Amino acid sequence: MSVVAQLKEFLYGGDRLCVVKAPPGSGKSFSLVQTLAAVVGTDLRVVVAAQTNNQVDDLCAQIAQAYPKAHVARFSSGRYNGTVASNIEILSKVDQLPSGPSIVVGTVSKLAISTFDQSYDVLFVDEAWQMTWADLLTLRDVSARYVLIGDPGQIPPVVTVDVDRWEVSPVAPHRPAPDVILRNPELSRITTLLELDTCWRLPYDSVSLVQTFYDFTFGAHAQPGERFLRAARSLDSALVTDRAIEKLARSSTVVLTHPSDGNDAASEPDTELAEVVARLAVRLLELRCVYAADDGDADTPRELAPADIGIVSTHNLMNTAIENAMPAALRGKKGIRVTTPERWQGLQKPVMIAVHPLSGIARPSSFDLETGRLCVMASRHRSACFFVTRDNVGRTLDAHLPNADQALGCHDIVGRGHAQHTAFWKYHEERDLVV
Structure with a gap:
């Protein structure tokens, strides 16, 4: 069964946490967008979080193209002046967000400073290995269920404060959120772990070279x-x-x-x-x-x-x-x-x-x-x-x-x-x- 099919099953299952490991060029965002097919036309309310505004813009463009009739909102600051597809709403306040079935896309930082009256059914986090455990905790009121997808080989999040006191903590706030989840026995036990198994970007021999940076196997397209x-x-x-x-x-x-x-x-x-x-x-x-x-x-x-x-x-x-x-x-x-x-x-x-x-x-x-x-x-x-x-x-x-x-x-x-x-x-x- 494909990862997208398993993610769709997760949406209607009872597990609260899902982590998807992805090699470079494996279609992380594409897989996320494809999974949303199980949401469109249902009663589910979904949030998609990304780390930067550029990533949010890219996700909005992909979602708008894939699901032209879906109710999609780009949740952004009042100063946002970017261009989005005609079927994407640009909203800056919580009380403007749709209360019914919808897909809301925003940055982690925007979602973290917002207070939601009603929890969403699931929160997707794109490029999750770029996000710290502390950042994930700021999203705890957005939803009770999470899908974290990202590349574990990427550069860890930049932290500018002294973190020595937390180095041995099982929930170290400065570590990438998926790493904390997978290394913590209590959290990993309740986590669905999936792995994208194909690198679409790299030449055949480059995949063998890059494979050594990862603790799971994948092949070359x-x-x-x-x-x-x-x-x-x-x-x-x-x-x-x-x-x-x-x-x-x-x-x-x-x-x-x-x-x-x-x-x-x-x-x-x-x-x-x-x-x-x-x-x-x-x-x-x-x-x-x-x-x-x-x-x-x-x-x-x-x-x-x-x-x-x-x-x-x-x-x-x-x-x-x-x-x-x-x-x-x-x-x-x-x-x-x-x-x-x-x-x-x-x-x-x-x-x-x-x-x-x-x-x-x-x-x-x-x-x-x-x-x-x-x-x-x-x-x-x-x-x-x-x-x-x-x-x-x-x-x-x-x-x-x-x-x-x-x-x-x-x-x-x-x-x-x-x-x-x-x-x-x-x-x-x-x-x-x-x-």
Whole structure:
């Protein structure tokens, strides 16, 4: 039985909690919207919560298209001036919300500051691993039944206060809400756990690479060789960029290295590496590269355009340096998007260029070794992904001994990060994918 079918069963069952684990590009929001088919035309009142206004807008657009006759309201602030479909109401006050069968869509923060006279039948939370347990508790009066769907490999929620006192708590307020539920025996016992089992975004071999970040198994929709990036013009083996592109004939990911300056610690930002990243992007366009990213593309691949390329780095200063190194024609809204992994969550491009998180770092911090950022960086592409880095990464990982400084009883997040980074690097080394 499909996850959507099981979610529909949950809606009419007696369980109060449902958690859906989803790999990247598995159609989380699509599955949520498809599940709402069991709601439309019934007496159920449903709320759909998302983490950002952009996510709410996307959900509203999908729901409006799928169910043009459903009663749908976008619950927003009075200052909201976005554009929604004609069959979506924009409402800002609780007393304006429909009292009968309906679907209400809003951000977690908007719902948290609202007081509802009547509880809803079920609350769906999209991108739930981006929400803390404390945030979920603010929604406890919205409904008595919850469906949390999200990607457990993503970057955990950003918390700006000291959380040391809660590190060993079974209901730690700063942890992702689904993690708290699944790790707490009392909560997990009453939770329906489902898993989406297909990644629709990534090439076949990239799914095997990303699988190591997850504690459940999933497969690739794409078949071997079905997704690719190829140069339409002759490659020059004297250029490191071209040698990296050549490796894509047998892999969808490759690592392009640049010599360290002698001490394995690069400046911040690393303007020299930023120029390498910019040259790679320019070279892909000079070579008139073509790519296959969807079913049927293999026979008629598309020519790569600037808007088909994305660039990601963990630091804003580095992203600015990369933008400054790129030709003016490649910048702007129709050009190459350059931003952090946090802002790439939920997005995708045919081709990604990622600055490795450990590039130029001799003594990695817990931030550098955090697995969510590496997972996001390695899972945004549909055809190919280049990791660009100083050549220190292997040496840094071999020399680094993670400090087991976590609180007693807590998971060793830094140790896990070191192990994941090491496995990721060795995956490419063992397959001769490091140039």
